[in-house]
Amino acid sequence: MALISPEQRSAVVHLAENLDRLITVDITARAVVEPLYRAARLAQGEPLSWLAAAGLYERVQPNDVVILATGMPVGPLQTGEQDGPVGIATLARALVLGLKANPLILTDPTNVAIMTAAVRSAGLFVYPLEESLEHPTAACVMAFPVAVSEAQAASEQLLSRLQPKALITSERAGANEHGEYHAALGRSLTAWCAKVDILFERAKAAGVLTIGVGDGGNELGCGLIREAVLAAVPNGRQCRCPWGGPVGSWFIPAGLAIAAMSNWGPQAIEA
Numbered sequence: 237m238a239l240i241s242p243e244q245r246s247a248v249v250h251l252a253e254n255l256d257r258l259i260t261v262d263i264t265a266r267a268v269v270e271p272l273y274r275a276a277r278l279a280q281g282e283p284l285s286w287l288a289a290a291g292l293y294e295r296v297q298p299n300d301v302v303i304l305a306t307g308m309p310v311g312p313l314q315t316g317e318q319d320g321p322v323g324i325a326t327l328a329r330a331l332v333l334g335l336k337a338n339p340l341i342l343t344d345p346t347n348v349a350i351m352t353a354a355v356r357s358a359g360l361f362v363y364p365l366e367e368s369l370e371h372p373t374a375a376c377v378m379a380f381p382v383a384v385s386e387a388q389a390a391s392e393q394l395l396s397r398l399q400p401k402a403l404i405t406s407e408r409a410g411a412n413e414h415g416e417y418h419a420a421l422g423r424s425l426t427a428w429c430a431k432v433d434i435l436f437e438r439a440k441a442a443g444v445l446t447i448g449v450g451d452g453g454n455e456l457g458c459g460l461i462r463e464a465v466l467a468a469v470p471n472g473r474q475c476r477c478p479w480g481g482p483v484g485s486w487f488i489p490a491g492l493a494i495a496a497m498s499n500w501g502p503q504a505i506e507a
Contacts, residue, residue, distance in 0.1 A: 252286030255507055259285070259500035264451075268468050272453055273494040275464030284493040285504035288447045291491055292402055292505070295445050298336035301369070301398040303439075304328060305380070305405040305432045305456070307343035307351065308419070312428045316347045320407030323449070323502035325354035327404065328375045330506040332360060338368065339375040340398065344430045345382065352377045380430040384415075387431035391438050403439045406449035407498035408432060410456030410485025412475075418483040420452035422471035432456065433487055446489040449501035459488040 240248065260273045273284070280287055296302060304327065306320035321343070328339035339360075343351045352362050361374040368376040381387040394400075409417040409425050410433055417429040433456060440446045448457015453465035453472060465484035466472045475483050495501040 249283060249286050251507070252283035252289070252504070255285045255504040256283045259495040259504045261496055263496050266452070268452060269494060269496045271464055271468040272450075272458075272461060275461040276492050276494045279460055280491065284491070285501070285507070288404075288491050288493050288505045291445050291447065292331070292335065295401045296331070296335045296337050297401070300337050301340055301400040302331050302337045303340050303342060303394070303398070303400045303403045303435070305342045305403070305408050305435075307347035307430070308407050308409060309344045309346055309425055309428050310419075312346070314346065315350050316344060317407065318350070319451075319498050321347070321351045321354040323406050323499035324404075325351070325358040325360075327406075327502035327506055328355060329358045329360055332373055332375070336372070340365065340368070340394075340400070341375055341377045342380040342430070342432055342435070343377065344428065345379040346428065348377055348379050380432050380435070382428060382430055384431055384434070387434045391435040394435065395438060395442065400439065400444060402445040402447065403436055404447045404449070404502070405432065405436065405456045406502050407451070408456045409454055410458060410487055412482050412484060413486045414481050416475070416477065416481055418454050418475050418477070420454045420469065420483065422474070422476035422483050424475070424477040436487055436489070440489070445491075447491045447493070448487075448489045449493045449495065449498050451495050451498045451501075454483045454485065455498065456485050456487055457489040457492050458485045460492045
C-alpha cells in the first residue's frame, strides 16, 4: 500500500493513542493490564494499535493471505472462550474490506463452530480454503492440529502453499519455554491446545510479520514482555501444574498489543 503523508500519520497516531487508552481501561479489575501495557509500550515506543495497523497496511496487498489465530480452549470437549473469536472475526472483515486480503483463521478443533459463527456474524462468508481464496468477501476457518508432529507438518504446508504476508493472534494460549500451555491463572491447557506457536515461529524465521494480542500475559506473543508477565501476573512465575513453570508465553513477535479484554485489541487495530 502507498505510504501515508506525515500529516496523515500524525493524525492517525493521535487517534491510536486514544484507542490504546480506551482498550486498556481496567474494566475487569484484574490489575494486570496497566503494567503489561506499560511494558509493551516501553518495548515498542509508539501506540500499540498504530504499530500493528501500520505493519499490516504496509505489507498486505490485495489477494494476499493473512493468517489469524484465536481460541482459548477450556477443556477437551467444551467450546472455548468468546473473548478472541469476536475480535478476530471483525478484524478479518476489516482486512477483507480495507486491504482486500484473504483471511485464514486457525483455531482449536473444539472452537471451529464458535469461530465460524463469529465470522458469519461479522458479515463474511465462511468457505473451504480454496474457495475462500477466490471469493472477495469470504474467510476460511480451519482447525489446527493439537499434536506437535501434525502441527509441524501443517505449518510447513500452510507457509509453502499460501505464503502469508502476516500472522496475527489474539487470546491464544502460548507455550512457555517447556512447551506447556496455560490459562491465565496457571491451569494447564497443553493436552487440548492447538500448537499454533509452531506456525508463528516458522513464519517469523521466514521474515513474515507476526503480531500478538493479549490481556493476561499467557497469550501467544507476550514473550515480548516476559519480565512484566512474571512480575505482574498472578501465578506468572509458577503455574498450578504438577511440573511447574511460568504461565507466560515464550514466543516474541514483531509486534504486541495489550488490551483489558483481548477482543478489544483487534478492534482498535481495525479502527
